[in-house]
Amino acid sequence: MDTLALFGGGKLGEALLSGLRRAGAAAEDIVVVERSSERGAFLTSRYGVRVVSAAEAVAHARTLIVAVKPQDVGTLLDALAPLVSADQLVVSVAAGIPTKYYEQRLADGVAVIRVMPNTPALVDEAMSVISAGAHAEEKHLAAAEALLSPVGKVRRLPESQQDAVTALSGSGPAYFFFLVEAMIDAGILLGISREVAADLIVQSALGAATMLRDTGTHPVQLREAVTSPGGTTIAAIRELERHGVRSALLDAIEAARDRSVELGKLY
């Protein structure tokens, strides 16, 4: 494997790094550039990877993964711009930042792929969507797919859809965690211990997700199969509708999309 450089070893960077190592990438083939020395030391101790300077990383790696916060991409690019050449591939996971932002700052012809992965990469169940920038060719998309497929599913979509993707699957795990957290609280309200409530809800979430994926059945049909006439589920569904949960989700995901657009314009 060609050497790969990871810029930013935070939550998402670590999720990708852990997946690459599980998939068999050698520690010597990955270098990490991390602003926090404490964080860098942790990544070295857990994954065996070397933490190096940006200059050393660019000198050795063919693929550069940018996993710093959108707010930090500009400063990082100031450092990288004089170092990166057109035979290198830049893979950005930064929410909202368009490929053209990179293209305008890097040497002419550098291929950039924008990716929106998610943290289930930690358990090889990520959803990653990749989009090609102006100079990215089929071989670059294939390289990004090879990089991401060991940690989950990968789809190609036009970059114009990446802000919506960010709101749906990039942030998506957080909505499910929020829902599970609230359902566990409901268990507490009903007098069930936190440990038992968590077990019941997490297994139900896993079962529901597996049914959605493996049966290919529409969620409405799956919900109807749980909803017995005059039974318990419809009593709950009435409350969810009364409290506007569906429309709250529409508003929430639209707000996330808008924030992704905004992040792309701020920096």
Ligand SMILES: NC(=O)C1=CN([C@@H]2O[C@H](COP(=O)(O)OP(=O)(O)OC[C@H]3O[C@@H](n4cnc5c(N)ncnc54)[C@H](O)[C@@H]3O)[C@@H](O)[C@H]2O)C=CC1
């Ligand atoms: N957390 C998530 O679920 C997802 C995050 N993303 C994107 O991934 C990126 C990282 O997000 P998180 O991991 O959540 O943030 P984070 O704050 O946990 O990690 C960012 C890391 O980058 C380091 N850093 C900052 N500037 C640096 C520089 N110039 N050189 C080297 N390291 C530097 C920080 O020390 C930190 O460890 C963001 O752009 C975010 O939009 C994308 C998909 C999902």
Ligand SMILES: O=C(O)[C@@H]1CCC=N1
């Ligand atoms: O909250 C965020 O901005 C990042 C991008 C998608 C998920 N987490």
